[in-house]
Amino acid sequence: MPLRTMTMADIPAGLRLKEIAGWNQTAADWKRFLEASPEGCFVAEEDERVCGTATTISFENRFAWVGMVLVDPQYRGRGIGTQLLKRAIEYLDGLKIPAIKLDATPQGKPLYEKLEFVCEYEIERWTLRRPPSEAAKVYGFGAAVPLSPELLESICKADQEVFGADRGFLLKSLHEDAPEFTAEVGNDGRIEGYAFGRRGSFADHLGPWMAKDATGACQLLERFVAHSSRGVQTVDYLKSNAIAGDLLRSFGFCFSRSLTRMYRGSNDHPGRSELLCAILGPEFG
Numbered sequence: 001m002p003l004r005t006m007t008m009a010d011i012p013a014g015l016r017l018k019e020i021a022g023w024n025q026t027a028a029d030w031k032r033f034l035e036a037s038p039e040g041c042f043v044a045e046e047d048e049r050v051c052g053t054a055t056t057i058s059f060e061n062r063f064a065w066v067g068m069v070l071v072d073p074q075y076r077g078r079g080i081g082t083q084l085l086k087r088a089i090e091y092l093d094g095l096k097i098p099a100i101k102l103d104a105t106p107q108g109k110p111l112y113e114k115l116e117f118v119c120e121y122e123i124e125r126w127t128l129r130r131p132p133s134e135a136a137k138v139y140g141f142g143a144a145v146p147l148s149p150e151l152l153e154s155i156c157k158a159d160q161e162v163f164g165a166d167r168g169f170l171l172k173s174l175h176e177d178a179p180e181f182t183a184e185v186g187n188d189g190r191i192e193g194y195a196f197g198r199r200g201s202f203a204d205h206l207g208p209w210m211a212k213d214a215t216g217a218c219q220l221l222e223r224f225v226a227h228s229s230r231g232v233q234t235v236d237y238l239k240s241n242a243i244a245g246d247l248l249r250s251f252g253f254c255f256s257r258s259l260t261r262m263y264r265g266s267n268d269h270p271g272r273s274e275l276l277c278a279i280l281g282p283e284f285g
C-alpha cells in the first residue's frame, strides 16, 4: 500500500474519513495539523483514492502527538493502520523525539499496544444534548468579554506546566477561531483555571479545561455551556478528576466513549494531569 505525505489538497479526503468514523473535526483542524507538521502527516492511497490517514505534531521536541489514525472501513484489517502508524513513528524517531503520545479509541488500542505504546491514564468523552433554543440563555451570560493579548500569553504559559510542553500556537489558533470559548479564572494575578473551545462539525467541544478547585472548574464549565449555541456539547475529561466528573453529571452530560492516553518511549514531560479536568482533544493532546 503506497503511503505519501499529506497535503492541504487531501483535506476533503481526510474529512470524508473522519465523517465515516463519526468524528467532530473540521477542515480548520486538518489545517492545524498540516501547518504544524507539513512533513509529518501521511495518507495511504489505493486506486488513486485516500483510504487512510495519520497525523503528527511535535511539541518542543519533548514529545510528539499522533492523531487522526483513520482507515476507510472497506480497507480495514489489511495492515494499513499499522503501516501508517509505523510511518509516523519512523518520521518522529528520525527527529529524535524521545516520546510519542496519543489518545487511543478502544479500536485503535490493540494496534498501539503491538507497537510498544503503554497506558498512562483513562479519559472519557461525555456529551450534553439539549434543544438549541435553550442555548445561550440558560445561565444568563452576556457576550464574551474580549481577552487581552497579555492574559492569553499568561494562560499559554500556565498551560506549559499542565501539558508538559509549549502548545501556545495551538491554543492561540483555537482562540482565534472561537474567542467566545476562551476563559480564565484568576486570583490576585495568578491563573487558577482556564478553558478553550472549538466549534466542531457536529458539536462544540470544551478543552483544554484546567482548574485548581471545584469553584473555578464549575465557573468555566458553566461559561462554556452558556456560550455554546449548538444542540450538542462534548468534553474529554480525565476519569481520575472527580470534580470534573461530578460537574459533568450535574450539568446533564452523559458518557459517550472511553479513550486511553498512551505513550511510547520515555515520558519525561508528563505535565500536571492532576490539574486537568479535560484534554484539548484526542487528536492534539
Ligand SMILES: CC(C)(COP(=O)(O)OP(=O)(O)OC[C@H]1O[C@@H](n2cnc3c(N)ncnc32)[C@H](O)[C@@H]1OP(=O)(O)O)[C@@H](O)C(=O)NCCC(=O)NCCS
Binding pocket: 021, 068, 069, 070, 071, 072, 075, 076, 077, 078, 079, 080, 081, 082, 083, 103, 104, 105, 107, 108, 109, 110, 111
Ligand atoms: C483503528 C483503525 C485505524 C485500524 O486500521 P486497520 O487498517 O484496520 O488496522 P490494521 O489492519 O493494521 O490492524 C487491524 C487488525 O488487522 C490485522 N491485520 C494486519 N494486517 C493484516 C493483513 N495483511 N491481513 C489480515 N489482517 C491483518 C491486525 O493484526 C489487526 O488485528 P487485531 O484486530 O487482531 O489487532 C481502523 O479500525 C479505524 O479507522 N477505526 C476507526 C477510527 C479509530 O478508532 N481510529 C483509531 C484512533 S486511536
